[in-house]
Amino acid sequence: MNFKSICVLGLGYIGLPTASTFATHGIKVTGVDVNPLVLASLRKGEAHIQEPGLGEALESALKTGNLTVNETPVEADAFIIAVPTPFCEDEYGEHEGQKYRLADMGAVRSAAESIVPVLRRGNLVVLESTSPPRTTIDLLRPILEKSGLKAGVDFHLVYSPERVLPGQILRELVENPRVIGGITPECAAAGCDLYATFVKGQIIPTDATTAEMIKLMENTYRDINIAIANEFSRLAERFGVDIWEAIKIASLHPRVKILNPGPGVGGHCISVDPWFFVESAPDISTLIHAARRVNDSQPHFVLALAKKALGDLRGRKIAALGLAFKPDVDDLRESPAVEVIHLLQGEGGIVQAFEPFKPEADLPGVTSVPSLATALKEADAVVLLVNHSQFRALTPEKMAELTPARILVDTVNGWDGKDWQAAGFKIHRLGVGK
DSSP states (O other): OOOOOEEEESSSTTTTHHOOOOOOTEEEEEESSSSSSHHHHEEEEETSSTTTTTHHHHHHHHHTTTTEESSOOOOOOOEOOOOOOOOEEEEHHHHHHEEEEEEOOHHHHHHHHHHHGGGOTTTTEOOOOOOTTHIIIIIIHHHHGGGGBBBBTTTTEOOOOOOTTTTSSHHHHHHHEEEEESHHHHHHHHHHHTTTOOOOOOOEEHHHHHHHHHHHHHHHHHHHHHHHHHHHHHHHHTOOOBBBHHHHHHHTSOOOOOOOOOOOOTTTTTTTTHHHHHHHHHGGOOOHHHHHHHHHHHHHHHHHHHHHHSSSSSTOOOEEEEOOTOOOOOOOOTOHHHHHHHHHHHTTOOEEEOOOOOOOOOOTTOOOOOOHHHHTTTEEEEEEEOOOOOHHHOOOOHHHHOOOOOOOEESSSSSHHHHHTTTTTTEETTBBOO
């Protein structure tokens, strides 16, 4: 198929890079978002998210006239749904006494419904949003068929998951293998034609539900491996072992590669996607459910480490370094660092947080300050929650200049304990029982 125009619904971490990439490859793209602040920013030529190379790609896409933004979808050859699929705020499922999170598919429903008035025969609709298995068939298809057109006959319907890493999105959009799951082989072929516009990696056709499961499998695999690392860190502390040394040595085995523990698991993918399996089949996803419980409870072990270091937290001034869910990105979604801060505050700690990639961060219940110096100035203790390059580069000498605190709680193995101890700091590292 020959695609001349595309409508991308949702201009967030995936939708905006996707829209910009198609536009810089000669396709007329209408980007749609329901957030007026996002639209206002883009109309001024400013990206509302930080991602290497995105500002330049957006500028190029707008300058050529190939990218425009709008509040509602317009007629196009193809529609790409790239809206969020977060948790339901107050709804939970339960199986044999164990609660599990539920996906909020409201944005996907709304996006699909907004396409119905402009859907035409021969169009292609792609869902990129991470979703529970069978979403494309059981949720999306019936909504789109309210147009009077039949999916797989009158229009093509595809699920194609994003599989990119924050900080590398633009490169990986182009270079990574792309999975195209059609509700029919003809739909998959149409999806392959669309993404061949810019994808240099292998383009792999399959069916829609398999594609949905592939995306969930990838992130669930990571989640389970992080869970065992986090559980190892707890065992190491119990047995008087340095988990970081143990992992380094164990991973010398040619068939062993243990991930690093930390304060928990965040981001919109790894901390969320496994729940979609649990929600869809709670009776046969017990390992996945257990891993989620381990990773979701990890912030409580950080709290215990802070209490071990400081004793009673009431009135203690704590500098929390990092709010992002992973190093060197500005993405705060589902960040365990935020949960740790709330737990510290719940014990009476007075916490000031600094996030170098989003110093203006505005999070409920979190006092975020604009500079490292401000966060450290009056602290009794420093808690390292994210292994940002800027924090790793801190030396004991520089830290001593910035803060009176001599108690450090390192949850990510960012600072070498011996150097800091020699400089008069007392360092408490996650997973170190010595």
